[in-house]
Amino acid sequence: xxxxxxxxxxxxxxxxxxxxxxxxxxxxxxxxxxxxxxxxxxxxxxxxxxxxxxxxxxxxxxxxxxxxxxxxxxxxxxxxxxxxxxxxxxxxxxxxxxxxxxxxxxxxxxxxxxxxxxxxxxxxxxxxxxxxxxxxxxxxxxxxxxxxxxxxxxxxxxxxxxxxxxxxxxxxxxxxxxxxxxxxxxxxxxxxxxxxxxxxxxxxxxxxxxxxxxxxxxxxxxxxxxxxxxxxxxxxxxxxxxxxxxxxxxxxxxxxxxxxxxxxxxxxxxxxxxxxxxxxxxxxxxxxxxxxxxxxxxxxxxxxxxxxxxx
Amino acid sequence: xxxxxxxxxxxxxxxxxxxxxxxxxxxxxxxxxxxxxxxxxxxxxxxxxxxxxxxxxxxxxxxxxxxxxxxxxxxxxxxxxxxxxxxxxxxxxxxxxxxxxxxxxxxxxxxxxxxxxxxxxxxxxxxxxxxxxxxxxxxxxxxxxxxxxxxxxxxxxxxxxxxxxxxxxxxxxxxxxxxxxxxxxxxxxxxxxxxxxxxxxxxxxxxxxxxxxxxxxxxxxxxxxxxxxxxxxxxxxxxxxxxxxxxxxxxxxxxxxxxxxxxxxxxxxxxxxxxxxxxxxxxxxxxxxxxxxxxxxxxxxxxxxxxxxxxxxxxxxxxxxxxxxxxxxxxxxxxxxxxxxxxxxxxxxxxxxxxxxxxxxxxxxxxxxxxxxx
Ligand SMILES: Nc1ncnc2c1ncn2[C@@H]1O[C@H](COP(=O)(O)OP(=O)(O)OP(=O)(O)O)[C@@H](O)[C@H]1O
Ligand SMILES: Nc1ncnc2c1ncn2[C@@H]1O[C@H](COP(=O)(O)OP(=O)(O)OP(=O)(O)O)[C@@H](O)[C@H]1O
Ligand SMILES: [Mg+2]
Ligand SMILES: [Mg+2]
Numbered sequence: 030x031x032x033x034x035x036x037x038x039x040x041x042x043x044x045x046x047x048x049x050x051x052x053x054x055x056x057x058x059x060x061x062x063x064x065x066x067x068x069x070x071x072x073x074x075x076x077x078x079x080x081x082x083x084x085x086x087x088x089x090x091x092x093x094x095x096x097x098x099x100x101x102x103x104x105x106x107x108x109x110x111x112x113x114x115x116x117x118x119x120x121x122x123x124x125x126x127x128x129x130x131x132x133x134x135x136x137x138x139x140x141x142x143x144x145x146x147x148x149x150x151x152x153x154x155x156x157x158x159x160x161x162x163x164x165x166x167x168x169x170x171x172x173x174x175x176x177x178x179x180x181x182x183x184x185x186x187x188x189x190x191x192x193x194x195x196x197x198x199x200x201x202x203x204x205x206x207x208x209x210x211x212x213x214x215x216x217x218x219x220x221x222x223x224x225x226x227x228x229x230x231x232x233x234x235x236x237x238x239x240x241x242x243x244x245x246x247x248x249x250x251x252x253x254x255x256x257x258x259x260x261x262x263x264x265x266x267x268x269x270x271x272x273x274x275x276x277x278x279x280x281x282x283x284x285x286x287x288x289x290x291x292x293x294x295x296x297x298x299x300x301x302x303x304x305x306x307x308x309x310x311x312x313x314x315x316x317x318x319x320x321x322x323x324x325x326x327x328x329x330x331x332x333x334x335x336x337x338x339x340x
Numbered sequence: 341x342x343x344x345x346x347x348x349x350x351x352x353x354x355x356x357x358x359x360x361x362x363x364x365x366x367x368x369x370x371x372x373x374x375x376x377x378x379x380x381x382x383x384x385x386x387x388x389x390x391x392x393x394x395x396x397x398x399x400x401x402x403x404x405x406x407x408x409x410x411x412x413x414x415x416x417x418x419x420x421x422x423x424x425x426x427x428x429x430x431x432x433x434x435x436x437x438x439x440x441x442x443x444x445x446x447x448x449x450x451x452x453x454x455x456x457x458x459x460x461x462x463x464x465x466x467x468x469x470x471x472x473x474x475x476x477x478x479x480x481x482x483x484x485x486x487x488x489x490x491x492x493x494x495x496x497x498x499x500x501x502x503x504x505x506x507x508x509x510x511x512x513x514x515x516x517x518x519x520x521x522x523x524x525x526x527x528x529x530x531x532x533x534x535x536x537x538x539x540x541x542x543x544x545x546x547x548x549x550x551x552x553x554x555x556x557x558x559x560x561x562x563x564x565x566x567x568x569x570x571x572x573x574x575x576x577x578x579x580x581x582x583x584x585x586x587x588x589x590x591x592x593x594x595x596x597x598x599x600x601x602x603x604x605x606x607x608x609x610x611x612x613x614x615x616x617x618x619x620x621x622x623x624x625x626x627x628x629x630x631x632x633x634x635x636x637x638x639x640x641x642x643x644x645x646x647x648x649x650x651x652x653x654x655x656x657x658x659x660x661x662x663x664x665x666x667x668x669x670x671x672x673x674x675x676x677x678x679x680x681x682x683x684x685x686x687x688x689x690x691x692x693x694x695x696x697x698x699x700x701x702x703x704x705x706x707x708x709x710x711x712x713x714x
Contacts, residue, residue: 082516082519087517193410193414299604
């Protein structure tokens with residue numbers, strides 16, 4: 030199968046993933062966390078990735094960053110960044126790749142700051158080590174970065190435990206954009222942010238992204254945010270992509286029953302309370318088939334038989 | 341997981357519950373928390389909670405929403421006795437627990453009240469398997485039973501939160517973010533507490549699993565009468581699950597009321613900002629950052645209240661007081677100098693007596709000390 034989607038902005042994708050398969054081999058539990066996944070992200074494109082909890086989204090992000098460790102095994106497929114084979118990179122190439130080319134906000138962001146260093150020292154560290162700025166210049170930029178994510182620069186002197194969950198998340202976002210990467214991976218970056226702050230931060234990122242032209246891989250469970258922000262998106266289930274298209278097309282006409290469940294499951298903000306169910310009990314999708322193009326640039330995995338799936 | 345939501349309990353049943361015990365399941369009065377800030381030798385402190393009053397009835401679910409950094413987790417952590425409040429009272433069934441167990445929460449307290457932490461990556465010790473966390477909770481609180489019963493209980497707990505029993509053998513790092521969140525929920529449920537404080541328990545779950553967990557929590561409330569403080573940034577889920585919503589802003593509760601009414605008629609400027617900001621894919625084009633910034637500046641960056649010092653305003657000489665909003669049945673109130681009831685509701689005009697909260701007298705003093713909200 031070839032999924033040659035039209036990329037946004039440029040013909041040359043920044044990131045190109047083909048048939049990626051990742052397995053976790055445990056003595057009790059072996060999982061194929063990612064199963065023949067393909068997608069690409071163009072220059073200046075925001076690509077959204079949504080899906081079931083546990084369907085392999087973070088695993089894909091970690092694979093791109095080459096951060097998967099032992100029980101994990103990339104058993105097939107390729108990851109190319111700017112035409113280069115990421116899986117074949119040598120250690121010094123990898124270091125540059127991780128800091129200057131790609132930056133990632135981990136899902137565990139709230140818990141990923143160094144507990145014994147102030148926020149300021151951690152940002153200054155990034156600048157002095159990787160950009161060669163003086164300490165003074167780094168401090169000035171660190172203050173700017175915090176303002177970008179709506180944190181009072183006085184907080185440069187705070188230790189992580191002195192910040193709220195959402196503040197820590199924002200500090201990590203600030204660090205990720207510090208070095209102006211060409212690909213920014215955001216794994217659930219706003220779970221601890223109220224909608225007001227969340228929108229401001231995402232608007233800031235979008236503005237930066239327009240200005241600097243970087244690409245974004247945006248993982249979130251917040252479908253409205255994803256649709257609002259992404260150019261294209263993919264929906265995953267059980268390690269496979271079940272649907273991918275322009276975000277607006279998926280929003281307007283989700284085709285796969287799982288995508289429909291995701292789109293239709295949030296409770297309304299007006300009107301009476303209506304009982305909702307997630308996916309109807311017992312609805313499981315298995316043997317998910319390869320994607321097929323059903324309308325221009327809209328790919329869906331065909332359902333052989335609706336195994337008890339309900340509309 | 342996907343059992344449909346049962347109807348909300350009849351008000352009669354709730355009333356009965358209340359009269360049986362006479363006291364809310366959980367009540368905080370005038371809770372203040374100051375954090376030491378700055379360097380080792382600095383005496384500077386920040387006020388994270390400025391006199392919070394909140395009551396949760398038996399079998400009631402109250403959602404706590406608010407700005408990032410406004411003190412929601414601090415409130416929950418104080419109630420769970422993980423932080424020592426600077427001042428105030430925490431009452432469980434009418435008993436002041438800060439007086440009864442002065443230094444730390446007793447085991448009895450923890451078997452009645454459990455907390456689900458905001459960060460699922462920081463709250464599960466990485467050296468233990470999932471089975472350990474659940475078994476420990478069950479044993480500590482005498483719910484383990486025979487080995488057979490324990491095994492069944494473990495499997496059952498995993499299934500209720502939508503995980504498979506084979507994950508009991510996994511270590512936390514082998515689970516995805518949403519899977520960890522569900523383990524944290526299962527751990528709290530294992531204890532069968534009377535009160536659950538859940539700090540963003542479902543933020544990393546896809547909507548379809550999230551609905552399952554929300555339905556589960558509602559079922560626990562309906563069947564076992566559990567009371568819950570549900571901290572969330574997801575207004576839609578707050579509306580879906582909670583009987584009442586409380587809004588926190590800069591360390592204070594500024595508005596509270598029946599969920600549907602509060603979201604339909606937000607009275608505090610911050611609540612209005614929050615409600616207006618809920619993402620809506622139907623909105624054409626992206627949102628306008630300048631417009632939002634202006635709105636935000638009006639609400640959040642005003643150094644003082646525009647009505648401060650206006651001698652015409654009775655409340656401006658002191659703290660904002662609670663004003664009732666709309667129908668008293670909705671128990672909807674707001675604390676804000678700016679609040680003007682709609683012209684039609686002239687009987688609640690601002691010059692009227694401040695709304696008496698049922699328990700006003702003991703906390704009034706503490707409230708006048710700080711002046712924060714608009
Ligand atoms: N180190 C590991 N060992 C074994 N299994 C693992 C490991 N890490 C992840 N898994 C499993 O791989 C699957 C995919 O995990 P992943 O973290 O990629 O999910 P996710 O899509 O990011 O989910 P969430 O939205 O809940 O964060 C899950 O079922 C998880 O349990
Ligand atoms: N241990 C601490 N030391 C100093 N300040 C603290 C400490 N814990 C919290 N704070 C401060 O108290 C305030 C409230 O923090 P809290 O974590 O309660 O916010 P929150 O409402 O839970 O926010 P979020 O939605 O971002 O999680 C913040 O300004 C935070 O920086
Ligand atoms: Mg994840
Ligand atoms: Mg918090």
